[in-house]
Amino acid sequence: MKFSLSTEQRDFADSLRGLLAGANTPAVVRAWGENDTASGRALLQQLAETGVTALAVPEEFDGIGAHPADLAVAFIELGRAAVPGPILETAAAVPVLLSSLGDHQLAKRFLPGIAEGSTLASLVFEPSTPRALDGDLADPVLRVSGDTLELVRASTRLESVDPARRLFEVEPVETLAQGPDVATAAQKAYDLAVLAVSAQLIGAGHAMIDLSTEYAKNRSQFGRVIGSFQAVKHHLADALVAVEMATPLVYGAAISIAEGAATVGRDVSAAKVAAADAAYLASRKALQVHGAIGYTLECDLSLWLTKVRALQSAWGTAAAHRARIASAL
Structure with missing residues (x-):
């Protein structure tokens, strides 16, 4: 297989790198770890304005529906800058989860907000990801367990080796979907x-x-x-x-x-x-x-x-x- 980034993908990477280079992300990360999330939320909104949070959201829900390689390009730059917050769950996992369920109303409930950057989402995926990242800031916080999808809320905060990864236990609120489509x-x-x-x-x-x-x-x-x-x-x-x-x-x-x-x-x-x-x-x-x-x-x-x-x-x-x-x- 031969693959190389397109001119548009390289330009996208360069634009993100320029944005993040000017954002003083080390200070943002330190503040996030101390529960001062204002500068981090502002940075996440800036990223949303570049289209990052819309990449995995289908066009019918106001997203871009981009190629997964575009998502990889974006997340390389996010990792390079150590961007804090539930950006992976918001921009990747939750959009694909909700858009793949076949429940138009459920997707319409959350995905447009994710695409425009007004919604942060977190996801518990048992057993590999049993804690909600930034569960106190995200809405929705979802949990997948087997063939059941639940809306949950954050409860007890736990320690992480990375102070900027704010992990939370969760408790159930509402069952959103159940069955083989969820799995x-x-x-x-x-x-x-x-x-x-x-x-x-x-x-x-x-x-x-x-x-x-x-x-x-x-x-x-x-x-x-x-x-x-x-x-x-x-x-x-x-x-x-x-x-x-x-x-x-x-x-x-x-x-x-x-x-x-x-x-x-x-x-x-x-x-x-x-x-x-x-x-x-x-x-x-x-x-x-x-x-x-x-x-x-x-x-x-x-x-x-x-x-x-x-x-x-x-x-x-x-x-x-x-x-x-x-x-x-």
Whole structure:
């Protein structure tokens, strides 16, 4: 398979990167983790105005109905900037879940608001995603359990390794749908969510490499900038190779989803495993280049270190995805 991004997709990525570069996202992330979500909500609204939250919403519900590869392009940039909030659930999982159910009234109830950016959504997907991300801010908060779709509300807040991932237990409010159609729609939503989190991990990997490269150009030791040492160059090169090698798997999974291929489950799981491994390698190498300062809250690198650690197991652990790949062979 030959695939390359179109001019429009590259321009979209560039526009998002420019927007996020000017948004001081490290400050936004820190504020979000301290429950000051005003700047984050403003940033999410700006992203909605670029069309991010409308990508997976069908045109009949005021969305764009874009190709999954467009969604991957967007989420790479969101991961590169460590954007906080339930953006994955809002822009990917929930739109596909509701639009695939065949219940026009239920979709009409929530999807136009998601497309325009006035609605944040969160999703509990048992057993892989048992907590609602930012459940106190999102409306709706949905839960899929087997063949049942419920409207739920946030209850107890739980701790996360990433302070900006505000996780909540939920309690039931209303059953919205039940039956085999729910299970089918939920599988589509899960696969797109796995694609989106894989793209986020790719973006996070690039961000940590960029931060470390800049640091290595300015940090001096033994009378030389540390970036001139071959061992440092090798660390960063290894990380970049891993991230670049994982990226085609993400776009390949996007194409599989778009074509409705029989291998969708295998392909998105392969993308998640590769992207998670690459981002984790990038985090380790970035920390080695920075030294102990990389752990500190004052260092921006720490925001991506904790995010990658959290996203590694989000929407399925490595073991679960490897088992899914093995079962498809």
